[in-house]
Amino acid sequence: MLVGALAVLFDTTIVAVALHTLSIELNAPISTIQWVTTGYLLALAVVIPITGWAQRVFGAKRLWLIALAIFLTGSILSSLAWNAGSLITFRVVQGVGGGVMMPLMSTLVMQAAGGKNLGRVMSVVSLPAVLGPxxxxxxxxLILQNLHWSWMFWVNVPYCVAGIILAVIFMPADGPVRRAPFDGVGFALMALGLVGVLWGLSNTGDDGGFGRSDVLWPMLTGIVLLVAFVAWALPRGAKALLDLRLIKHWPLASSSLLLFLSGITLYGAMLLLPLYFQQLRGMTPLMAGVLLVPQGVGTFLSRSIAGRLSDRMSARWLAVAGFALVAIGTLPFAFATGQTNEVWLMAALLVRGFGLGAVTVPLMALGFRGLQRSEVPDASIITRISTQVGGSFGGAVLAMILTHSVASATTTAALTSGFQHSFWWTMGFTVAGMLISLALPGRLPR
Known part of the structure; x- marks a missing residue:
């Protein structure tokens, strides 16, 4: 399953650095090319809520193979796109497959673990999320510098094909499936609500930020629809598309809130850091990517340690320590200029990455502690949505802050000040996460 999931994570991070190139190659403005990413994220959000129902109806193995085949089809079609419109359409196809795969992987691995060693298990499940960045x-x-842009999508094909072959051979066969009624009203409310919120957040990078009509109205509409979904789903319990009664389970509720904030610190900074290296220091996308490697290495090194520790102690102090390390690793960028020593910044990124792993792994494991096997699919969806919306919110807020800070910058000093201001906001979100972590359960629930 990890092999197939790598295709989804690689695709997301590769395309993020290619929007400028795609704008030139496909002769389309950035405002249009942004939908290559936005359309993918919206499709992802629409299908995440139905994963639990689809697993019950189709069976886990069949659903995984279907989702991986859809993602493979979308990747091949994207590589053959002839204009911006066709590429956006095919990216939506990819989003449908990827939106099912990520929560389904967490569900199946957590169910197979049977509630034991969840920290270690989650440290393995998080491997694609670590290797992607x-x-x-x-x-x-490398692709943009040496090959045609279409190879960004061809690189997914070997992972998808290998993932399908491995899944056919090694995943256990599905048991009997059952007919389950589909909560159409709940799906419409939740899917449209998530689309509205994410669509509004995706427009905040333009002039006007959160005050724009194409930001306010989609977001307000989305929030109203999500509130309506809560009112619809709570009385129906397990019959609803998503059993929201699980929010009463404090480990899941608290971990979801912290995953929202960790999504802000991770994805928001993933927007700022490449722009800092490219705009302020004049580096190529490849060089910026190389300088960001230490952050991923730090996360890779810390995830197994965090997994073992989270099986022995409460997630509270692990999360507090992790957020503290993220803050320490972010602080140098709040003072950085265009001449700051790169070795010093790479060391800071290593510490920052170590903190991110120390936060994410125990929080993801905590959300599943004390749950019954039948409750795991809905818990996977809740935690996935928390991370997804948190990342979109963090990216939108920090993009708006950076845009406002550098809008009138005509000198290097003004540009430097704008980036420093944005990194201080990142510090604020990180400190908030550290303080909220104190409310996490102090003991491991049975």
Whole structure:
């Protein structure tokens, strides 16, 4: 399953560094090319809520193979796209497959673990999320520098094919499936609500930020629809698309809130850091990707340690320590200029990455502690949505802050000040996460 999931994570991080190139190659403005990413994220959000229902109806193995085949089809079609419109359409196809795969992987591995050694298990499940930010930007930079842009999508094909073959051979056969009624009203409310919120957040990078009508109205509409979904789903319990009664389970509720904040610190900074190296220091996308490798290495090194520790102690102090390390690793960028020593910044990124792993792994494991096997699919969806929306919110807020800070910058000093201001906001979100971590359960629930 990890092999197939690598295709989804690589694809997300590779495409993120290619928007400028795609704008030139496909002769389309950035405002249009942004939908290559936005359309993918919206498709992802629409299908995540139905994963639990689809698993019950189709069976886990069949659903995994279907989702991976859809993602493979979308990758091949994207590589053959002839204009911006066709590429956006095919990216939506990819999003449908990827949106099912990520929560389904967590569900199946957590169910197989049977509630034991969840920290160690989650440290393995998180491997694609770690390798994506390490290798994705570097691979994307190499492709854009030496090959045609279509190879960004062809690189997914070997992972998808290998993932399908391995799944057919090694995944256990599905048991009997059952017919389950589909909560159409709940799906419409939740899917449209998530689309509205994410669509609004994706427009905040333009002039006007959160005050724009194409930001406010989609977001407000989305929030209203999500509130309506809560009102619809709570009385129906397990019959709803998503059993929201699980939020009463404090380990899941607290970990979801912290995963939202960790999504802000991770994805928000993943927007700022490449721009800092490219705009302020004049580096190529490839060089910026190489300089970001230490952050991924730090996460890779810390995830197994964090996994073992989270099986022996409470997630509270692990998360506090992790957020503290993220803050320490971010602080040098709040003072950095265009001449700051690169070795010093790479060391800071190593510490920052170590903190991210120390936060993410125990929080993801905590959300599943004390749950019944039948409750794991809905818990996977809740934690996935928390991370997804947190990342979108963090990216939107920090993009708006950076845009406002550098909008009138005509000198290097003004540009430097704008980036420093944005990194101080990142510090604020990180400190908030550290303080909220104190409310996590102090003991491991049975």
């Amino acid at each position: 390490i290798l994705g930007p570097v691979l994307g930079g």
